[in-house]
Amino acid sequence: MTQKYKSEETKEKIIAISTKLFIEKGFEKTSIRDICEAIGMSKGAIYHHFKSKAEIIEAVKENKYSNVEQTVNDWINEIDAQSAKEKLTGILEKDIKDQEAHSLDEALSTQIKSSDFIVSMMKDSVSKSAPIFAKIIEEGNKDGSITTDYPHECAEVFFLLLNIWCDPQIIDCNEEQLHRRLTFLQLLMKRMGVDIMSDSIVQDTEKFLKKLYSGGGEA
Incomplete structure (x- = not known):
């Protein structure tokens, strides 16, 4: 498995878990820590793919429209x-x-x-x-x-x-x-x-x- 494929797979996993949490708790009440705990990743690992929670919600929206x-x-x-x-x-x-x-x-x-x-x-x-x-x-x-x-x-x-x-x-x-x-x-x-x-x-x-x-x- 190439590094690029792993990176895309990880991003897709973050988007999927974040989507689930946003639906269950709402965007405002979902923290980066919540996402980290649900996915089993560190904050640093999350921020490697997304700079902020706002950037994650944009990716969630993009995924929805796609x-x-x-x-x-x-x-x-x-x-x-x-x-x-x-x-x-x-x-x-x-x-x-x-x-x-x-x-x-x-x-x-x-x-x-x-x-x-x-x-x-x-x-x-x-x-x-x-x-x-x-x-x-x-x-x-x-x-x-x-x-x-x-x-x-x-x-x-x-x-x-x-x-x-x-x-x-x-x-x-x-x-x-x-x-x-x-x-x-x-x-x-x-x-x-x-x-x-x-x-x-x-x-x-x-x-x-x-x-x-x-x-x-x-x-």
């Missing part, structure tokens, strides 16, 4: 969809209900007020989540279930509004405002020819966000 496309493909295989539009609606429904897909959301919520974290979320929305949806929107243009001249722009705006504007931890809002924002996003996508947000998706997204941030924020 699996997004595979997760979406798995969901598509489970969805009985006759068109690209039905695929996208089915993906949104799966995403809301999949607890594993959101297992890190609560742990990451303590970082949500950080401007660096918000910028990172915006970049991830545009560069990682949106391209997957844009590809399916293009399929919809071909099969006739979607009609838009702006597949990539629609996907980018959708994720920016959903992940940032509709997140009450980032932009404060009460329950009525959250409902209006989600309803506006539903209408916007429909007017753009990408009618993928059903009324049940709007309702379930509201419930999910309220549950996720219960006790924190007005929503």
Whole structure:
């Protein structure tokens, strides 16, 4: 086993253990010592691979997003969809209900007020989540279930509004405002020819966000 392989294997192990601890205890309540004890390594060994806990959470986030496309493909295989539009609606429904897909959301919520974290979320929305949806929107243009001249722009705006504007931890809002924002996003996508947000998706997204941030924020 080469030194480079050992190093990558160790980093993956640190990320995996840290992810588990962040989910169980939350980011703020998880210390480097906790990670060291769980993995059986010294602080020096951890810091050889990551300069800080903040750098570890960035690696955890990166690891999460690197699996997004595979997760979406798995969901598509489970969805009985006759068109690209039905695929996208089915993906949104799966995403809301999949607890594993959101297992890190609560742990990451303590970082949500950080401007660096918000910028990172915006970049991830545009560069990682949106391209997957844009590809399916293009399929919809071909099969006739979607009609838009702006597949990539629609996907980018959708994720920016959903992940940032509709997140009450980032932009404060009460329950009525959250409902209006989600309803506006539903209408916007429909007017753009990408009618993928059903009324049940709007309702379930509201419930999910309220549950996720219960006790924190007005929503």
